[in-house]
Amino acid sequence: MDIAAQNRGAAPAEEARVLGIETSCDECAVAVVEGGPGAARILSNVVLSQIDLHQAFGGVVPEIAARAHGETIDTVTREALAAAGVDLSSITHVAATAGPGLLGGLLVGATFGRALAMAAGKPFVPVNHLEAHVLSPRLSDGVAFPYCVALLSGGHAQFVAALGPGDYRRLGGTIDDAAGEAFDKTAKLLGLGYPGGPAVEAAARGGDAKRFAFPTPLARREGCDLSFAGLKTAVRLAAEKTAPLTDQDIADICASFQDAVARLLRLKSARALDAFAAAHGAPSALVAVGGVAANGVLRAALADVAAAHGVDFAAPPLSLCGDNGAMIAYTAIDRLAAGIVDPPGRVRSRWPLDASAATAAPLLGAGKRGIKA
Numbered sequence: 423m424d425i426a427a428q429n430r431g432a433a434p435a436e437e438a439r440v441l442g443i444e445t446s447c448d449e450c451a452v453a454v455v456e457g458g459p460g461a462a463r464i465l466s467n468v469v470l471s472q473i474d475l476h477q478a479f480g481g482v483v484p485e486i487a488a489r490a491h492g493e494t495i496d497t498v499t500r501e502a503l504a505a506a507g508v509d510l511s512s513i514t515h516v517a518a519t520a521g522p523g524l525l526g527g528l529l530v531g532a533t534f535g536r537a538l539a540m541a542a543g544k545p546f547v548p549v550n551h552l553e554a555h556v557l558s559p560r561l562s563d564g565v566a567f568p569y570c571v572a573l574l575s576g577g578h579a580q581f582v583a584a585l586g587p588g589d590y591r592r593l594g595g596t597i598d599d600a601a602g603e604a605f606d607k608t609a610k611l612l613g614l615g616y617p618g619g620p621a622v623e624a625a626a627r628g629g630d631a632k633r634f635a636f637p638t639p640l641a642r643r644e645g646c647d648l649s650f651a652g653l654k655t656a657v658r659l660a661a662e663k664t665a666p667l668t669d670q671d672i673a674d675i676c677a678s679f680q681d682a683v684a685r686l687l688r689l690k691s692a693r694a695l696d697a698f699a700a701a702h703g704a705p706s707a708l709v710a711v712g713g714v715a716a717n718g719v720l721r722a723a724l725a726d727v728a729a730a731h732g733v734d735f736a737a738p739p740l741s742l743c744g745d746n747g748a749m750i751a752y753t754a755i756d757r758l759a760a761g762i763v764d765p766p767g768r769v770r771s772r773w774p775l776d777a778s779a780a781t782a783a784p785l786l787g788a789g790k791r792g793i794k795a
């Protein structure tokens with residue numbers, strides 16, 4: 423059956439049960455989520471990480487990622503259905519990430535999702551990966567629109583006003599590296615391996631955050647744009663000056679680096695909240711999403727800022743911070759309930775959340791996984 427025709431007849435998602443597929447980077451993830459907007463339950467959330475395949479290369483190798491997704495997607499899907507205790511016939515929609523991300527992996531997940539939807543006679547819903555991260559606090563905490571988002575992942579660092587499903591305004595973003603990239607590069611430099619974020623956070627626990635005075639780039643510039651490149655250079659210079667590095671030196675560098683990122687995010691998230699209030703009125707919450715939002719020190723810093731502004735703070739649990747299929751399935755629930763029906767379309771390596779801001783004032787940040795912003 424023609425998928426566009428199936429989509430036109432898509433049931434509203436009051437009580438949808440969606441299979442969500444995520445393959446945009448190095449996680450092959452499938453989940454089943456059911457319910458309605460702001461009130462959905464995760465029936466299963468299976469994430470198969472490819473970290474061991476990419477570790478030796480110090481980063482994600484697109485070709486290896488795509489091939490691995492192709493080899494595992496059907497098994498992971500079967501597992502997700504089995505863990506949810508449902509079969510394909512009781513699924514109402516199949517959703518898959520269609521961008522932004524690595525093209526090979528996106529093609530595997532989206533093509534598999536479309537084929538599965540077609541075979542099962544269900545509508546297929548293509549999902550923007552960034553939108554899925556942004557909506558994840560609605561799945562975990564039922565956060566109500568409008569809210570202010572700090573989107574901090576391996577390919578991104580931006581502040582976004584989430585006004586409703588499909589309605590996002592960029593408040594500011596990185597002009598160079600992504601937040602996760604700064605952690606990953608710091609880890610690589612210090613020999614802590616890949617992915618760097620969790621390794622840096624762990625090393626920082628035993629470190630002295632005051633030992634190295636790392637800068638907070640763009641602090642004096644107005645607005646809430648971010649920059650991490652100068653910080654990365656400062657870390658490299660400090661490491662070179664201190665070498666040979668002891669474990670304590672590494673811990674101190676990690677703690678000082680993480681502290682600088684926290685100071686930067688405190689300053690810029692306060693400005694993002696002010697910009698939000700000026701343009702859109704009071705937000706219901708400040709939320710932190712994306713892989714870097716798993717960092718406890720950064721979460722605490724953002725929670726402080728939210729409290730000082732008198733707004734709630736939310737961040738999804740760790741299982742929903744990194745890439746996962748549940749946020750993809752939930753995005754379909756929010757969009758369908760809002761009456762947004764997307765044609766299957768093509769996969770896109772670049773797909774900004776706020777197309778007008780991306781065109782009018784493109785940010786320079788590329789991110790190691792290609793320009794996603």
Ligand code: KG4
Pocket residue numbers: 447574575576577578601602603605606617618619620623712713714715716717718743744745
């Ligand atoms: O959202 P995500 O899983 O994938 C993308 O869409 O990019 O984010 C992955 C990024 C990696 O750069 C990883 O190092 C970082 O999130 N990350 C962390 C932590 N856990 C993961 N960064 C800082 N602290 C952490 N605990």
Ligand code: ZN
Pocket residue numbers: 551555575576712713744745
């Ligand atoms: Zn992500």
